[in-house]
Amino acid sequence: MWQGAGVDAASLLDRATPGPLVGLVVAPDGAVAIATGDGVAVIEPPNAFETVARADRETGPRWVIWSQSTASALVAEGVRLARAWDLVAVHRLLFGGWESDPGSLWARAQDLPTDRLPVDRAPNLFDQPDPAEDASALAVTEAGYLRAEWVGGAWAESSERIAEWARLALDLAQRQLTLIDRLPNPTRALATARAESAVELLCAELAVDGLPLDRTIATSIIEAAAGPRPRDEAHAVAIRAARDEAVLRHAPPGSHFDLRSPAQVKSLLRRVGIEVADTRAWRLEALREDSPLVDALLVWRKAERMATTYGYGWLDEHVGSDGRLRGAWSGADGAAGRMTATAGLHNLPAELRPAVVAVPGHVFVRADLGQIEPRVLAAVSGDPALIASTAADDMYVPVARDLGVDRATAKVAMLGAMYGQTTGRGAQALRGLQRSYPVAMEYLESSDRAAQVGTDLRTFGGRLVRMGVANANATSERVLRSHAAARGRFGRNAMVQGAAAELFKQWAVTVRARGELLDARVVLCLHDELLVHVPDANAEAAAAMVTECLQEVAHRWAPHQAAGGPSVRFTAEISTIGCWADAKG
DNA sequence: TGCGGCTATTG
DNA sequence: CACAATAGCCGCAG
Numbered sequence: 001m002w003q004g005a006g007v008d009a010a011s012l013l014d015r016a017t018p019g020p021l022v023g024l025v026v027a028p029d030g031a032v033a034i035a036t037g038d039g040v041a042v043i044e045p046p047n048a049f050e051t052v053a054r055a056d057r058e059t060g061p062r063w064v065i066w067s068q069s070t071a072s073a074l075v076a077e078g079v080r081l082a083r084a085w086d087l088v089a090v091h092r093l094l095f096g097g098w099e100s101d102p103g104s105l106w107a108r109a110q111d112l113p114t115d116r117l118p119v120d121r122a123p124n125l126f127d128q129p130d131p132a133e134d135a136s137a138l139a140v141t142e143a144g145y146l147r148a149e150w151v152g153g154a155w156a157e158s159s160e161r162i163a164e165w166a167r168l169a170l171d172l173a174q175r176q177l178t179l180i181d182r183l184p185n186p187t188r189a190l191a192t193a194r195a196e197s198a199v200e201l202l203c204a205e206l207a208v209d210g211l212p213l214d215r216t217i218a219t220s221i222i223e224a225a226a227g228p229r230p231r232d233e234a235h236a237v238a239i240r241a242a243r244d245e246a247v248l249r250h251a252p253p254g255s256h257f258d259l260r261s262p263a264q265v266k267s268l269l270r271r272v273g274i275e276v277a278d279t280r281a282w283r284l285e286a287l288r289e290d291s292p293l294v295d296a297l298l299v300w301r302k303a304e305r306m307a308t309t310y311g312y313g314w315l316d317e318h319v320g321s322d323g324r325l326r327g328a329w330s331g332a333d334g335a336a337g338r339m340t341a342t343a344g345l346h347n348l349p350a351e352l353r354p355a356v357v358a359v360p361g362h363v364f365v366r367a368d369l370g371q372i373e374p375r376v377l378a379a380v381s382g383d384p385a386l387i388a389s390t391a392a393d394d395m396y397v398p399v400a401r402d403l404g405v406d407r408a409t410a411k412v413a414m415l416g417a418m419y420g421q422t423t424g425r426g427a428q429a430l431r432g433l434q435r436s437y438p439v440a441m442e443y444l445e446s447s448d449r450a451a452q453v454g455t456d457l458r459t460f461g462g463r464l465v466r467m468g469v470a471n472a473n474a475t476s477e478r479v480l481r482s483h484a485a486a487r488g489r490f491g492r493n494a495m496v497q498g499a500a501a502e503l504f505k506q507w508a509v510t511v512r513a514r515g516e517l518l519d520a521r522v523v524l525c526l527h528d529e530l531l532v533h534v535p536d537a538n539a540e541a542a543a544a545m546v547t548e549c550l551q552e553v554a555h556r557w558a559p560h561q562a563a564g565g566p567s568v569r570f571t572a573e574i575s576t577i578g579c580w581a582d583a584k585g
Numbered sequence: 586t587g588c589g590g591c592t593a594t595t596g
Numbered sequence: 597c598a599c600a601a602t603a604g605c606c607g608c609a610g
Contacts, residue, residue, distance in 0.1 A: 261606055262591050280592070282597070305593060308604055333601075338596090340601060347595035347602060373599095419598040426598085493599040527596045527600085588609085595601080 021085055022061035023170035024052070026073040027156045033166035035064075040163040049077040056081050062194070064173040066102055066165075068331070071204035080205060082513065085173045086197035092332050093193055094179055096456070096464035103151040106168070109175045112144055120148035139164050180462070189462030191556070192502055196332060198509035199339065202522060203329035205512075210324025211345060211356060211523050212533060218315060218355035225351070226307035243307075247300045250293035259300060269293070310344060310352060318343040323359070329525075331505070335490070336498035337463050339505070339525050346526060356580035363539045363576050365520070367546045369504065369528040370571040371395055374414050376500040379558045379568040380460040381443035385436055390569045403432040417444055418496050420489030444492045451491020452484045461502035465494045503557055503570075504528060510549040518542050531580065539576045547574060 023035030032048035034041050034055075043051050052074065055061065063081050065071060067088040074081060091105045092098075099105065107114050118141060136149045139161070146168070147154075155165040176193075183189045223229070227243070230236035244259055250272070251257060257268040265279045272291050276283055281301060287294045319325050327343030340346065348356075358364050374395060378386040389398040400410035409429055416426025417433055434441045447457055450467075457465040467487060475483075508530060512522050518538040524531035534542040554570040575582075 258606080260604095263606085278591075280597080301593080305604085309593080309602090327602095336600065338600065342602070344594085344602075347593085349594060416598070421598045423598090489599070497600060529596080586610090589607095591606085592604085594603090596599105 020061060021064050021170055021173050022055075023166035023168075023173070024063040024065055024070065025155075025162055025166040025169060026070050027162050029156075031159065031162055033159075033162040035163070035166035035170045036061075037170075040167050042159045042163050044159075049074065049079050052081075053079045062197075064169045065200075066169055067100060068200040068204050071201045072207065075204045075208050081201055083194070084197040084201050085176075085193070086200040086331075087169060087172055087176070089196040089200050089331055090173075090176045090180075090193045092337070093189070093196055093461075093463050094176065094183075096335065096466035101151055102168075103146045103148065106146045106172055109172055109179065110144060116143070116145075118145050118148040120152045139168060183462050184458065185462065188460070191506070192461035192463065195502070195506045195509050196337075198512070199331040199505045202509055202512050202525075203331050203339070205521075206329045206341075206523070206525070207326060209521060209523060210320065210322075210326035211531075212359050212362075213319055213323055213325040214355050214357045215315065215319060215323055217357065218319065218352060219312075221352055221355060222306060222311055222315065226303050226311055229312045240307075243300060243303055247293065247296040250291070250296055259297070259304075265297070306349075306351075310349060314344065325356075332463075332501070335465050336494040336501060337459070338497065338501045338527060341525075345524065350581070353581035354579060358533060358578050362533055362535055363578055364523075364580065365530075365532040365534055365539060365542045365546055366575045366577055366580070367530045367532070367543075367550070368573045369507075369550075370573060372500050372504070372528045372570070373418055373496050374399075375568055375570055376460075376503060377418060377440050377443070377496050380495065380499045381440040383437045383439035383443070384566070386440045387566050387568050391566075393571060399436075402436040403429060405429055405432065417441065418493060420444075420448060420485075420492050422485075443495070447495045448488035448492040451494075452488040454487070457491050457495060459495055459498035459502065461499060463498055463502070465491065465498060467491060500528070503553065506553045506557060507550050510553055511546055514545050514549055515542065518545065520545070543574050543576055547572060 020036070023033070023040075025033040027033070030045040030048060032043045032052055034043070034052075056063070056079070060082060062083040062085050064085045064087065067086065071081065071084065071086075087102075087105055088100045091100075091108065095108050099108070103117055104114060106112075107117055136147055136154060139147055139150045139155070141147055150161070150165070155161050177190075180186055180189045180193055219229075227239050230239055247259055248255075248257065251268055252271055255268070255271065257264045259265060262279050266276065269276060269279065272293050274287055274291060274294065276287075281298060284294050284298055288298065318327060325343060325345065327341045327345045330340045332338070333340035370393070374386070375390050377383075378390050385402065389395045389402070392398050394407075396407050396411045396414065399414060400407045403410055403413065405413070409425060412426045413429030413433055415421075416424070417430060421427060450457060454467045456467050459465065504525070504527065508522060508525050511520075511530060511532060515521065515532060515534070518534060518541055520532050520534040520538060520542040522530060523533045530546065532542055532546060550570060550572050554568070558568040
């Protein structure tokens with residue numbers, strides 16, 4: 001029931017037992033609104049954050065937040081929530097796509113047409129708002145949409161509005177719950193929704209905590225590859241020119257080629273008698289002996305990349321004076337719902353990994369999932385023979401035996417099947433896969449067929465993978481077919497990659513929760529790898545905890561065990577290391 | 586200035 | 597050189 005702002009926050013929260021949803025809004029000025037089924041309260045600074053932190057510890061509600069930005073505002077004040085319901089994260093699970101504004105979330109959840117979404121009309125000379133009728137006082141329009149002014153920031157203009165914004169968040173979460181209940185497997189989708197929400201909390205923390213990185217080591221690696229730090233712009237130009245000259249001195253005298261232009265590099269290679277379809281490194285590698293220019297060019301490429309993407313600019317922009325590499329994290333980017341990160345956190349060259357060093361008195365516990373995608377395929381398809389093969393530490397060994405081929409061929413074939421390869425060695429072994437694992441292969445092929453004709457897919461965990469409409473413009477039959485085939489490969493892979501991402505994230509947030517008592521912090525999530533930063537004294541306990549979390553999550557996640565059948569086995573290689581580059585073990 | 590293509594890096 | 601991602605630079609259209 002609506003009681004308006006001013007209800008005592010403590011008494012509201014006292015009545016909330018662990019589990020129920022509690023709307024939570026943080027205004028730019030630090031005021032906090034809390035909404036339960038019993039009413040709404042607004043807490044003004046300076047006690048607002050402390051009140052939330054205490055409620056999180058003592059009552060343990062599942063906080064409904066509009067998006068990761070609420071979590072970020074709280075983390076900035078030192079408040080790390082245990083449980084959340086992130087409306088954007090759940091919206092992406094339910095509907096796919098990348099919408100994140102509250103107006104769209106609200107409309108989609110209420111089944112309102114989004115092409116009639118209210119737009120914020122900036123006031124101008126000819127369209128003065130009528131002060132007599134303050135229509136914007138209400139958050140919801142007559143048609144049931146969220147008013148654009150509110151979405152655009154008017155929600156924060158008064159205590160009453162902040163309170164209303166928290167109440168609306170709670171309303172929307174309850175609406176999302178009913179939508180989840182209509183999905184094919186509501187129980188599993190609910191677990192996904194909760195994990196995806198917790199991932200947003202983790203993302204907010206990853207962005208603030210950063211990855212420990214030794215600036216001195218990083219600088220020396222960059223210096224070795226790209227030269228000294230330029231003193232000024234002229235020096236930078238001189239270094240670039242010198243780098244270019246090392247290649248161009250192998251070119252015909254007087255010629256002018258821009259090494260940064262692939263077309264001109266192709267021309268340059270032609271001048272020395274080398275004809276290539278493109279100038280990618282793997283192609284040029286074979287021609288390294290043919291001309292000193294090719295070798296010089298490949299060396300140049302390495303140095304140029306280090307100088308541009310991971311050079312001093314990168315160091316200055318993303319590595320703080322406290323020795324932390326920080327980027328922005330997304331809990332479910334891309335259609336399949338993997339985590340993504342900026343600042344090179346997900347594609348840091350192996351060359352730079354020696355710079356990722358635990359702070360003194362700490363170590364990293366590094367955990368790598370083994371062969372996650374074929375194991376996930378076994379789980380989501382329920383193929384009994386493939387499930388049986390997951391009992392092995394290296395599941396490609398039994399797969400090779402089943403197929404009557406060597407291990408390398410079995411691995412290429414399995415990856416080819418999951419990626420949609422139709423040519424080469426993998427394609428030949430495909431028939432063997434279809435014979436040995438008909439259920440798994442049909443799972444992939446039916447996903448492929450659906451995606452080809454533009455039918456949306458839903459992952460094992462319930463995420464909608466939107467396929468978009470086929471482009472039927474004036475293109476040739478051949479082009480249309482190749483686009484359809486590409487959609488098919490995308491869809492087939494999204495079902496495996498997406499489910500793997502869901503399992504990984506449940507693992508990551510379980511480690512986050514369980515790590516608190518050990519001062520163990522997740523500092524990097526890398527699709528199938530977790531890096532946990534922990535005090536020396538707790539290293540052993542943390543390593544055991546990470547393993548236990550995986551077994552727990554896998555047990556809950558893989559359904560066949562629950563049904564009394566054989567279970568899919570998941571394994572993780574755990575190492576306790578001082579530096580990310582250190583050998584495993 | 587925005588966008589597609591090419592290239593390199595990672596899982 | 598299949599599936600996914602971020603990121604930088606070039607060349608071209610507007």
